[in-house]
Amino acid sequence: MSEFSPVKALKSSQVQQWHHEADVVVVGLGGAGVSAALTAANAGADVLVLEIAAAGGGTTALSGGLVYMGGDGGTPVQQACGYGDDSKEEMYNYIMACTGENADEAKVRCYVDNSLDHFKWLTENGVEFKPTFFETKAPQPLTDDGLMFTGNEMAYPFNEKCKPIARGHSPKVEGEAGGAFIMEKLIASLEKTSARIHYSARALSMITNDEGEVAGVVARIDGNAQNIRARKGVVLCAGGFIMNPAMVKKHAPKLSKANLPLGNPGDDGTGIMLGVSVGGAAINMHEGFVTLPYYPPETLIKGIIVNAQGQRFINEDCYHGRTGSYAMEQDKGRVYIICDEETFGYPDEFLGITLLDGAETLEELEKVIDVPEGSLVNTIGLYNKYAEQGIDPVFHKHKKFLKPLKPPYAAFDASLKAAGQGGALYPCFTLGGLDTLPTGEVVREDRTVIKGLYAAGRNTAGLPRTGAGYASGLSIADATFFGRQAGASAAAAEEVTL
């Protein structure tokens, strides 16, 4: 297939034969793709889906399945759990606080305005949420409870700007199978439509007409390059690029340090390159989610996290993604979790966070983690002085997690080390991709629309924009909601001429 490349489009005038035709061609059958295809098909479009794997699901199916939803009086689940006072403004402010200067305000506004409708759409398509609350601070519930806090809602500095409101909706299934559950339901819905799905189909290059508008896509199906005419549009939903190390090194070099890529093999950046090949702007490419999910056990949050200077650097009760983002920037990646007998607990063994040793005194503890003499004496001395009073004026950890640390102490090593040197695992994925309008239309650098091209999910830069302000559930919310937007826009588009 060497004559095709995702970075160089084919001209429709060079196409000898169209092997397939459809109104809307969707590339990728993960959370974004299935939502796009389902919406376009239900709008009456003739839809063809190209999925690179032998089955649908994408990275959404590998995830825990949290969906960030709320606003305007709350979803029925929020209402049942006491968060019926949610409002659009509160939700908007929180997502904006999360995404900071990287935010796409128009997308945030659009999602907030339609989030309750999105909850309805998901449930109508079989994705159920149980109206019960999961209390523990954890990356996700392992119960079938339907609602939880999913980010930094309760933590500084977010709690200064926004009222803490739970918006993390977890599908009604136990364990980590929430994402698979969502995909199973949505694909089942799609299969009831007229949409055709080609599995093991890899998109190779875009096809453009003489005006540079997108008229189709070349894909390898059954081992052969086939030209697929998209009369109304191609919707790129082919994921991010965390599985393409060269692309990560080039566009998100800081993520090269993180050592556990989260994704499926299809997250190789092809979808982004395809969009760029026809003039799409790729933005936020340097950003990613990097995490250090050192809790549960929740008790460890009552410990402190220090760096090579023996200093704290973050409120330990913030979201694990925020902790990870800060941790990886510490000098030489050196990060230690300090606890005492009362707060001791082992983090998930899988994560490579290792118990170093116990210590009877702070001086001993300094030796255990090899920080300057006197540094922990200072740090823990000050922390304890304020914890006695139930306050943390230095890093603003919530009083729920404050207690003075007393001997004997213990230290875990959560350092991010170079490849092959051991150290903790820092899972990560990318947050950059094609720039799109809230409609799902892909835009050029000057934000003019590329006719015939749409995108959603991690193929785009969507709602979540930073690791330091990530909230679980933002990615699936973004993928499924803006997948629907893209599918609707493509189905309603006028035909792209050849």
Place this chain on the structure above:
Amino acid sequence: MSEFSPVKALKSSQVQQWHHEADVVVVGLGGAGVSAALTAANAGADVLVLEIAAAGGGTTALSGGLVYMGGDGGTPVQQACGYGDDSKEEMYNYIMACTGENADEAKVRCYVDNSLDHFKWLTENGVEFKPTFFETKAPQPLTDDGLMFTGNEMAYPFNEKCKPIARGHSPKVEGEAGGAFIMEKLIASLEKTSARIHYSARALSMITNDEGEVAGVVARIDGNAQNIRARKGVVLCAGGFIMNPAMVKKHAPKLSKANLPLGNPGDDGTGIMLGVSVGGAAINMHEGFVTLPYYPPETLIKGIIVNAQGQRFINEDCYHGRTGSYAMEQDKGRVYIICDEETFGYPDEFLGITLLDGAETLEELEKVIDVPEGSLVNTIGLYNKYAEQGIDPVFHKHKKFLKPLKPPYAAFDASLKAAGQGGALYPCFTLGGLDTLPTGEVVREDRTVIKGLYAAGRNTAGLPRTGAGYASGLSIADATFFGRQAGASAAAAEEVTL
């Protein structure tokens, strides 16, 4: 001119008339452009230069004019100043340490291998360097001395990895006129060649042949859009994008916080967009140089810098660009410089670093900068304990700058505040642009070459890649050296057919 756009190329088949023709068309007459044009012309090419301003100079002419050069036994200036032991390996290691995971190893290697020759080329074109050393730690010499340390050479962690060797070459002119001096000399050299220069000429869009190869450029000259045929190539040397706030917000959002863009009005990103419009990959777009040049006076380096937690966060003797990069990431941008009677001095008034107050005790000082009670007692207590011994095991400041701080103290506010809120000035410029080979050829995402297109300087992602590891002189070294490379490559290229 609304029918032309830097993000959409014109097809040569649509060109009715070629208003100008040349072998090599250079866009921009700053450090990169003049070097490209001069080299191409001296190689026998028919060269046409398009400069948007009424005169040449670009951002290089606004700069202090430091050029980072050395390696392999040293330049004559290095030799005269006792740095004749410089080597390619040491220089390579230092630049790689500066650029970290963002580095382009091939470019670094190419520059190191040819740096002494580049010194020769500059001097042959009239850019003289006096063989004397400037000792003071400062952003640049205000004398006509020819050599200085220009970055983090003496500072942790660079001094752990590399032997400190001075490579900052300052042109033989007093004050801040070094950049203007370089441009004056190089433009004078260019004017001796057959190259034609059009001033007040704005590049509007690229022109490509049916293969997508670059065949020319549309420019507005004398108020009219004119089609310019480039037989061998177009060399984009049109600068960075710090003067385009929308582009900064989109591609380098963190730089939106910095409040003093350094550049000329032409640094509006047009050159990068033009390259992207024909398939060029833009990389490192999120990175920039952000600085807090709080010294001179050098004496302040013997003070400490703390954040809202009352903690130090950097060795205060590192390069001001590194300090700035770290400072802007502190909680709420809060940064304070603490000194005592012996180390007191006023930073340059222009920078907006304001004296808050003096204090007789550490407790008073905590109130002056509004940090938690006990925090500065800890920080300064530990700092002083070690400074007495001439060591800083916490942040590794060089012993030359260590002395215990004694009452009375004084505090300056160097915080980065929101627009309109006052605060210190944080000058900045962008470090992202087109991806190029060491030859100056622009490449696509898959690193295949775009025939007919070359670029150099801040139009590209060059040698300097991060603010935290920047060294003064890297940008002009990069612009002038890779400008030469691009000019030579374009002059030697075969003709691009129409």
